[in-house]
Amino acid sequence: MSVEIEFTDDHGSAGGFATEEMTLNMGPQHPSTHGVLRFVVKADGEVMRRAVPDVGYLHRSIEKIAEKVGWHGFMPYTDRVDYVAAMTCNQAWAMAAESLGGVEVPRRAEYCRVIAAELGRICSHLLAFGAMGMDIGAFTPFTHAIREREMINDLLEELCGARLTFNYLRIGGVAWDLPPDYAHKVLRFLDRFIPLVDEFDDLLSNNKIYIERLADVAVISPEMAIAYNLVGPNLRASGVDYDLRRDRPYSVYPDFDFTVPVGKGTWGSVGDCWERYIVRLHEMRESAKIVRQALEGLPGGPVIAKVRRNFKPPAGEVHIRVETPRGDQSWYVVSDGSERPYRVHIRTGSFSAMSIIESLSNGLMIADLVALIASLDVVAPEVDR
């Protein structure tokens, strides 16, 4: 990376090799770009000078749709904002509507939401873990991760009938109570799953090739992370100890005991690709802890409050921040008192993560761009909405 290359305009001039910058197109169809997105790369051989993301291929005008479908009707669309972690998007929308309408959510419903959201977080991090290995060239971990993810999908399917776009939450609570014997099934899965996370560690995290590819690559300082509004695991990997579930608690998160993993610079520097990877692996263990506590402390009572079919929250606006697997998702929702939202704006974790790539790209190898995208856990539809 420290090779000095002189740029000349005339080809093959005297005094050694003349080099020329290449403009390469990467995407929009590329297996490593985590959805349909495109990069225009200016490269000097294998070294990038600039990688400019071109997003919008998956823009489905979800915010515009919100203005047309009504408060209850928008819930299934929130699944599609980030379909790798739909539960937390459901949660953000429910919280926004409840906050505007002054709806009080029953305690049991909040517990159901937390159980579903944390299972969803494990699901999302498993995909991030597997895809990251695959992007670096290790195919096997992906199959292990997907096998476990299937089991959580089974559990979530039993809960709400869907495996990806759940539409489980409702304004005022959740659609269905936990099915019979659910706690037992989830606990049995967690008992099996936690030792497997240690196995993932052995399989991938401390693999020499893997470390060489990721340690000290694309280091993001805490100041830069905050300036670009990186959120969630990406922010914590840069050493900023911040998690909305603990620091700006919502729902019933204060009831649970969990730790927030932060980047330590184990093999390279704080804020490198390896730290972003390992923070997610640790978070799976913490989410499992939360699910266990929620199942053990599950209160009785109803799972949904009485909310009018024709829900019309009074005029006003809210900012809602929810810790999704891709970090602080910020929702700005305006109501004009009618049966439809006046404006919904969603600033997602992937949006912030994509916007930082251009400024990190100078000097990275082309192959490291793939590692960087994977380590930021970018989900393209979440960028485009």
Place this chain on the structure above:
Amino acid sequence: MAGAAECGGGSVALVELSRVERDMEIAAIRRLLHDKLGAAVGVVEEGPHYESIRIDDDAVERAAMLLRDTPELRFDCLSNLSGCDYPGRGAIDIVYDLYSYEFDRSLVLRVSTRRGDPLVDSVERVWPAANWLEREVFDLLGVRFRGHSDLRRILLPEDWVGHPLRKDYVEPEQYHGISTVRESMLGIRSGS
């Protein structure tokens, strides 16, 4: 609804406490900005869920700089930047959701710009996160940002006509010969 009653108590108290703290702070922050920027800083606007400070469209960058660099404030993070169209009063509002990691404090700024010629100071040089957020507002609402380094569409194609989140936006019938209307299988024409 025994469950619902249980959950009320604790959370309500929490909300009220933070509301009192916030009220004191936002008035002090407004005073500080007003001392430096004068009449460009408007009043603190009360809303049912939070308060915001109104700023003139050509003073946003200076206000942002002050908010970020004043040692007692340190709003180091632009958490969100949203636009909203209000044709009734001929304005587009830009709402800045700021956050300070150092003091765990939020602040909302609000700027109104004329709908006919929407132009607001860019805050990209204060918070790099604003680069993409402002591009999005430009793309979907047509607001231009003075001093932005790379103001072009981000989500829609370059040759798209119009700004869909404007309330008076009419969807074109087609885009490059591709119909934007889908015939309903029930024989009902789709769209509003």
